[in-house]
C-alpha cells in the first residue's frame with residue numbers, strides 16, 4: 367500500500383518510518399541483529415523511500431540492536447509473569463508482539479496517536495496489535511482502560527526523545543501508580559546525545575532534530591528520583607552486548623574499543639531497565 371493512501375502523519379508521527387526502516391535494513395544484512403522480517407515486508411509493500419533518512423548500516427544495526435534488548439526485557443518478564451500485561455509506548459509500526467510471542471495468558475497493548483493506530487490497521491496484520499490504544503501518551507486517560515491488578519512490562523523504543531522531562535516523569539509516575547508492580551525499559555539519551563542531535567545532525571538524526579524534547583539522562587540512577595518505587599535493574603550498554611559479534615569487522619573493532627569505557631559507551635546505544 368503506497369504511503370500516500372495512509373493517514374497524513376505529523377513529522378513526529380513520521381519518525382516511525384525511521385525506526386521501521388532501520389529494522390528493515392538490518393533484516394537485509396548478511397548477519398542481521400534482529401531479523402525483523404515484518405518490518406522489511408512493510409517497508410517493501412509501502413514502497414517507502416527509506417533513503418531519505420540517509421540511514422547507514424551501522425545506524426540500522428543500532429536501531430535493531432536496541433529493539434532486541436527491549437524484546438529481551440519483555441520476554442524475560444513474561445517468562446516470570448505469564449499473566450502479565452505488556453505495553454509498547456509509541457509503538458509506531460513495530461510488531462514487537464510477533465517477535466516476542468507472549469504467552470496466551472498475557473495481554474499486549476500498543477499505544478500511539480490515533481493516526482498511527484489507523485496506519486497500523488492498514489499496514490500490519492491484526493495479530494500484530496492484539497490491543498491497540500489510540501492516544502497521546504501525555505493524556506492521563508488512556509491508562510484507565512487497563513487492568514490495575516496485574517504486573518506490567520512497559521517498553522518505549524525511540525520514544526522518550528519526543529517527551530519533555532516533565533512529560534516523562536509524570537507518565538512514568540502514572541504507570542507506576544496504576545499497576546501493582548512491573549518493569550519499564552526504554553532506550554536512553556544522554557545529554558551529549560541530545561546536544562549532538564540538535565547541533566551536529568547527521569544522516570538519520572536530521573529527521574528528529576527539531577522535534578526532540580527530552581533533555582537527556584546521563585546517570586540512569588537519576589530516574590530513580592522520578593518515583594520512590596522506581597529502581598534501576600540494569601543500564602544495558604549495547605557496546606558490551608553479545609550481538610556486537612555480528613557487526614562487520616571494522617565496526618566490531620571500533621565498538622569493542624568503545625566498550626572499554628562506560629562513558630564512551632553511553633554516547634551510543636543504551637537501554638535503561640527499571641523495576642517498580
Ligand SMILES: C[S@@+](CC[C@H](N)C(=O)[O-])C[C@H]1O[C@@H](n2cnc3c(N)ncnc32)[C@H](O)[C@@H]1O
Pocket residue numbers: 378379380381382383384385386455456457458459460477478479482501502503504522523524525528529
Ligand atoms: C521513532 S518512532 C518509534 C516507533 C516504534 N517504537 C519503533 O520502534 O518503530 C516514535 C513513535 O512515538 C510516537 N509518539 C511520540 N510521542 C508520542 C505521544 N506523546 N503519544 C503517543 N505516541 C507518541 C510517534 O507517533 C512515533 O510512532
